[in-house]
Amino acid sequence: MMTPTLLSAALLLLLLSGAPAADSQTPISINVMNSVTNAPNQTYSTHVVFRGILLGAMRRLQASNVGFSFTYSEDSNYGPFLESVNGLDRCSHDRTYWELLVKNGTVTADVGIGCYIPNANETIVLNFKQY
Numbered sequence: 001m002m003t004p005t006l007l008s009a010a011l012l013l014l015l016l017s018g019a020p021a022a023d024s025q026t027p028i029s030i031n032v033m034n035s036v037t038n039a040p041n042q043t044y045s046t047h048v049v050f051r052g053i054l055l056g057a058m059r060r061l062q063a064s065n066v067g068f069s070f071t072y073s074e075d076s077n078y079g080p081f082l083e084s085v086n087g088l089d090r091c092s093h094d095r096t097y098w099e100l101l102v103k104n105g106t107v108t109a110d111v112g113i114g115c116y117i118p119n120a121n122e123t124i125v126l127n128f129k130q131y
């Protein structure tokens with residue numbers, strides 16, 4: 001049987017080798033598209049921390065003053081709902097919204113910006129769209 005000292009040393013080794021540091025950076029890109037007007041796309045680079053949410057990366061990007069801005073409202077059931085990107089607001093009257101596409105734009109996310117956890121080097125698409 002392992003002594004308590006050996007057990008602690010083994011646990012420490014496991015922690016040091018396997019788990020990334022809490023502040024490790026996972027690079028991602030955010031691509032802003034407009035399928036209503038076909039305005040030119042804008043692409044930004046940012047990062048999430050280990051297992052961090054997309055909203056964190058969007059806040060970081062906004063704070064870095066590279067021309068990316070966004071607003072969101074809080075839904076009591078589903079959390080943050082993306083309302084505007086770079087000054088362009090969704091509009092109920094025009095039936096427009098900001099769609100969230102993940103996995104390099106190939107998949108419609110089944111959760112919002114407050115729940116989605118991007119993978120390393122993934123491109124996230126924020127697409128202005130009509131429903």
Ligand code: B12
Pocket residue numbers: 075077078079080081082083097098099100101108109110111112113115131
């Ligand atoms: C209609 C609908 C929409 C419409 C809402 C506008 C409208 N007026 O029709 C539109 C097309 C805009 C929409 C968008 C999205 N939706 Co939606 N939507 C629904 C749906 C089918 C019905 C909601 C509803 O009308 N409820 C009845 C009304 C009376 O209740 P309500 O609380 O007022 O409803 C509001 C909220 O549900 C909110 N809402 C709708 N979708 C979402 C998504 C998120 C993340 C948030 C925070 C709020 C929210 O808008 C509704 C109208 O104001 C539900 C599924 C369902 N059957 O419930 C999915 C649902 C809520 N949506 C979902 C998702 C994932 C999205 C998107 C993230 C999809 C995407 N990848 O782009 C986006 C939101 C992106 C963003 N901008 O943040 C998921 C949420 C799951 C989760 N745990 O996060 C659901 C449950 C469907 C699913 N995939 O299972 N959606």
